[in-house]
Amino acid sequence: MYSPSGSAILQERDEREPEPVAERRRFPRHFGLMHAIAECGGDRLPASVDNISSNGIQIRFAGGFPTAAIDHITLPQYCVRLACEPVWQSGDSGGLRFKDRPYEVTRRLPVALRDKLLPTG
Numbered sequence: 835m836y837s838p839s840g841s842a843i844l845q846e847r848d849e850r851e852p853e854p855v856a857e858r859r860r861f862p863r864h865f866g867l868m869h870a871i872a873e874c875g876g877d878r879l880p881a882s883v884d885n886i887s888s889n890g891i892q893i894r895f896a897g898g899f900p901t902a903a904i905d906h907i908t909l910p911q912y913c914v915r916l917a918c919e920p921v922w923q924s925g926d927s928g929g930l931r932f933k934d935r936p937y938e939v940t941r942r943l944p945v946a947l948r949d950k951l952l953p954t955g
Contacts, residue, residue, distance in 0.1 A: 863887045870909055874902035883909075884927060888936035888951045891918070894927040904930060914942055 868883040870893055879900055884892040891907060907930060908915045916939060918930040932939050940948045 868909060868911065870907050872900065872904045873906040873908070874900045874904050877902065881907075886947075886951070888932075888940045890921070890929055890931040891916075892927060892929050896926070898926050899923045899928050912944055912947065916942070 863885040866883070866885075868886070870881045870883050870891070872879045872881050872893065872895075877900075879895060881893040881895050884894055886892075893907070904918060904920055906915055907918050917933040919933060920928055921931045922929045934942075940951050943951070
């Protein structure tokens with residue numbers, strides 16, 4: 835937009851933060867940097883965790899998602915190994931569903947992480 839003198843007038847933008855979107859998932863996700871080991875048959879592949887819930891985990895691989903089915907995921911910092919199955923994959927990341935019930939998964943995790951994964955409300 836220009837003023838009558840021909841100089842540009844900058845329009846003011848609304849700089850307010852957008853309202854936070856409420857989590858509508860049945861199982862709350864925890865976002866945080868964690869390392870994981872994916873087991874594909876006999877192979878053990880390093881991965882990083884994008885997010886985790888008591889129902890599943892989203893992981894990312896540096897060299898692309900493996901073609902072999904992942905059957906277990908280990909979270910070394912928590913000394914936890916969980917049976918899982920792939921449910922989706924896109925590029926170098928994918929989602930795995932835990933085979934154990936969400937209650938059993940959270941029961942095996944340390945309290946610091948468990949409290950972040952329990953449903954609220």
